[in-house]
Amino acid sequence: MVDNYEDLVARSPETFRGEYAIDVRIHHEVTGIDAVNQRVSIKTDEGRELSEPYDHLLIATGARPICPKVPNADAEGIFGLSTLASGLRVQEFIERNKPRRAVVVGGGYIGLEMAEALVRRGLDVSLVQRGQEVMGTLDSDMGQLVSKALRDIGVTLYLSEEFTAFETKDGKVSEVTTDQRSLPADIVILGIGVTPNSELAAGAGIELAAKNAIKVDDQMRTSTTNIWAAGDCAASVHRLTGQPIYIALGTVANKQGLVAGTNLAGGDLRFPGVMGTAVSKICQVEVARTGLQEKELQEIGSEYATAIIKTKTRAGYYPGSGSISVKLLGEVASGRLLGAQIVGMEGAAKRVDVIATALTAGMTAQDLIDLDLSYAPPFSPVWDPVQIAARQLIKQL
């Protein structure tokens, strides 16, 4: 646990002003962009209205949690998570109201991390998930391992169940209704994804891409001259498919920011896109994925094969050796790798980076087997788990 939430802030407004000499204005909201005259209109928290000129404008408005369009969605006790402030609001609500029963709607990264945090705080936690298993960015045969990890810590899962409504009492949330049941709730966490804050851009006539994210080129230029976008408000390109994709992750945001900042200051960097890599930790269970999952491969009509293996994170006899399951996906005709999913104990997840690298290089399953990956008993079986999976995949190709 991190003791002080301020430790989570990488750079304060003072850092920007002091170290970078950037004129940071907080409590200033940009309400409109005049792309022709290169000006933005601003409204301050105290109600003042300003207009400022720009040579280059970077839109980095981020994303917000998706809130279902149902009655009572704004009731007290219902929280979406995005900013540090939103996390603090949940903490404050829990301390003030001492909720007993929590319902998490959605089984993605945010939903699972919040479910774990609430269980640790002693709440009775239920999680409603539309998909067959939690963590829909994994195939269900791997997602079930994560579902199990959640049940193991005491989360009650309602899978393949559709959230339908909130019930309230005295303006506070009291129940979450699904297509199959009604769950009493003192607090509700929304974990059904985020949507880009792209309204400002759209209002200025800037083109949007997948899921309303701002369309950018590989230099992070929008469709409008001298306007750039980066981070959770901007779209990406998937490096395997070449198709636009919206992935709101810190690593992507950070890289896009570097590229945009460098380019608008006259440099030349490119953001080549994403591989769909993501990693998470639910209690002791590490979860990782990269590339394309079965659903995505079916959508693009790929003829693929899969292999799942279960082995150990370290030499079998080595203390602390835990289980690791690796799923690999490969193209039948070429043997080319298409994706990977990993669920396992300590040391499991970061192995996905080898596959992300192999995918970027267009490697086949045989290429993966041929890699000289590191081995010593504290770190790995003699054959790294990803290579054991590749040996299994080759038999299916």
Place this chain on the structure above:
Amino acid sequence: MVDNYEDLVARSPETFRGEYAIDVRIHHEVTGIDAVNQRVSIKTDEGRELSEPYDHLLIATGARPICPKVPNADAEGIFGLSTLASGLRVQEFIERNKPRRAVVVGGGYIGLEMAEALVRRGLDVSLVQRGQEVMGTLDSDMGQLVSKALRDIGVTLYLSEEFTAFETKDGKVSEVTTDQRSLPADIVILGIGVTPNSELAAGAGIELAAKNAIKVDDQMRTSTTNIWAAGDCAASVHRLTGQPIYIALGTVANKQGLVAGTNLAGGDLRFPGVMGTAVSKICQVEVARTGLQEKELQEIGSEYATAIIKTKTRAGYYPGSGSISVKLLGEVASGRLLGAQIVGMEGAAKRVDVIATALTAGMTAQDLIDLDLSYAPPFSPVWDPVQIAARQLIKQL
């Protein structure tokens, strides 16, 4: 600690006989190969002499610790480490003789692992190393981090010092002499490398390669028809230089064995060679390397640049976040990566696999920066340490 040494045995003779129906003969030494008539001569432990025919012969005679050619090298209390039995002999010697002062000659993997083991058993441990720092497979700027880790656990290091002789008393080792001093010793561990057991092969006229290892092609065929070799007795090819190299590591041996076994049974597998990847753990410090180090690059006349960065294994605020140092080497003209060395706390070492994969794919420092590597606070800073190193390396190219 592993409680029972038998847990370290992956497959017993009984497993081979039972599960694989292989006629395993222990206590049988092959003393000669008649490659013309395809027969081997055998001497049993009881002194019987046999001759057996073969269709295919696999030489998997392994390697043995190098023993310095000095007087008293066979004195009691001096141990090389290779087989499980040799480890048990050290353990038995310690239990029987209760040595107080240990001297380890050589600062490679075996020397360091034994130094740690002896410190843990309460011995006063000195280590003599010819090189400027321990772990000569790292450049000295990274090796010094490992030297520090050893000093931190109480090992006394004598660096840049040449071992010269053993002194004995009543047939037991009593002192280790270097070109600078004399060190009292109740037990001595030799960690100055291994040499392939290739005499049997050489006696049959089979060609040897680097460091007297048996020369093999990528199918593990020796120069003589129907004779194959694999493991610590066989040479490899370095995938970056294309040059023969001798690397006695379990992962290489295991892969060569699979390739040799598959091919001599009529299959078709290739062993593409090694990338020089290795990993080790000294107490809590993880050490990894891949590709070529400065010394190797100078030998081949490469014009290279280097960068070393120090960062954290996890998000800075995340509990358990430790330091990690990454050194990257790249070719000045092309930006192509040439090697990496990593020293750090938990989670540091296995990151070398990303570089091993990138090296195999011929990636540049920019390619490494562009990779979509996984990020979440329990696993990594937003930019993975290997990418932070690549950003630094680009400035040097």
